[in-house]
Amino acid sequence: MNLRTKFTPIAATLLLSLGMTTAAQAEISAKNLSVSGFIDMSYLSIDVDGLGSSHDSGIDQVELNFGYDFGNKLTATVDVEYQNNAEGVDVEQAFISYAISDNLSIKAGRFLSYSGWEAEEPTGLFQYSGTGYAQYFYGYYQQGISALYSGDKFAVAVSVVNDLAGPQSTDSxxxxxxxxxxxxxTESLTFKGFYSVDGDTKMLNTWASYSADSLTLAAEYNSSEDTAFAGSEADGYLLMANYAFSSFGLTLRYHDYQVEDAAGVSFEDASGFTISPSFSVNDNLLMVFEYRMDEVNGVDVDYLAVEALITF
Structure with a gap:
């Protein structure tokens, strides 16, 4: 899942272009270029029943997001990331987008799948951790082309990609x-359904959310075939509630999933309950705390995490 392309040659070219000395070029870049990003750091304690505990801390991820508007409805996006558990710096996304109309747009390059309730990035999560089942039910970073049509009360999208979860795949x-x-x-209700096919691999992801004032509720159901290995079948779901009041927030989540082999024997059977309070120190710094109790193949696993998420 986490295959990525080394960034070094592209980084050199991008930094060179941003460092142009001509005044006119610098003015154009400043006008049309947008930059955002985040720094994510955490402390994590994991206690496995009967096997002891482990403790980790440090930088989890740093990301810079570059957007460039060429005008004439054409834009380009490049996301550059550093992850502490991987070597070097990688290009996460790199794609161009063209708005055919106010409702219809097309993008091409490497981009993240639309599927899944839980976001890939920490800035899109309501708690510290993801469920861990995304690899069986969600698409990932992909190379290809995608079309999106958005109306006032509905949207449809179709993506044709080299691989549903292969950002380095070039075989088309x-x-x-x-x-x-x-x-x-309504403004409060959203329903989304995704169906993805890649050879024998099939994934169904559906979710619904309700968001009004300070309350957000979500439910998700998933099923898939051949995502773990040939002949495997998987299904899973989550229920989540988040309530935000002033600078504080509280998230409760329950998830459950099972992966079986071709003979119907359980390969992975997991469920968990998460409680995650958070505190917004200011507009740029969010502190997230999490206690999570999982049962994985009959073994109890407890997690305790403290996260500092800086956005800019």
């Missing part, structure tokens, strides 16, 4: 297809 002989249908009957 047998592409994967990801489809999305979304309904937004």
């Amino acid at each position: 002989e047998h592409p994967g297809i990801e489809t999305m249908v979304a309904f937004m009957p």
Whole structure:
């Protein structure tokens, strides 16, 4: 899942272009270039019943997001990241987008799958951790082309990619297809469904959310075939509630999933309950605390985490 391309040659070219000395070029860059990002650091304690505990701390991830508006409805996006558990700096996303109309747009390059309730980045999560089942039910970073049509109360998208979860894949002989249908009957309610196919691999991801004032509720159901290995079947779900009041927030989540082999024997059976309070120190610094109790293949695992997330 976490295959990435080394960034070094592209970084040199990008930094060179940003460092142009001509005044006119610098003015154009400043006008059309946007830069954002985050720094994510944490302390994590994991206690496995009967096997002891481990403790880790440090920088988890640093990301810079560059956007450039060429005008004439054409934009480019490049996301550069550093992860402490990987070597070097990587290009996470790199794609161009063209707005055919106010409702229809097309993008091409490397981009993140639309699927899944839980975001890939920490800035999109309501708590510190993801469930851990995304590898079986969500698409990942992909190379290909995608079209999105958005209306006032509905949206549809189709992506044709080299691999549903292969950001380095260049083989387009047998592409994967990801489809999305979304309904937004009111400002508070959202329903989304995704069906993805890549050879024998099939994934169904559905979720619904309700968000009004300080309350957010979400439910997700997933099923898949051949995502763990040939002949495997998986299903899983989550329930989540978040309430934000002033600078404080509280998230409760329950998740459950199971992966079986071709004979119906359980390969991975896991469930967990998460409680995660958070505190917004200011507009740029969010502190997230998490206690999580999992049962994985009959073994109890407890997690305790403290996260500092700086956005800019």
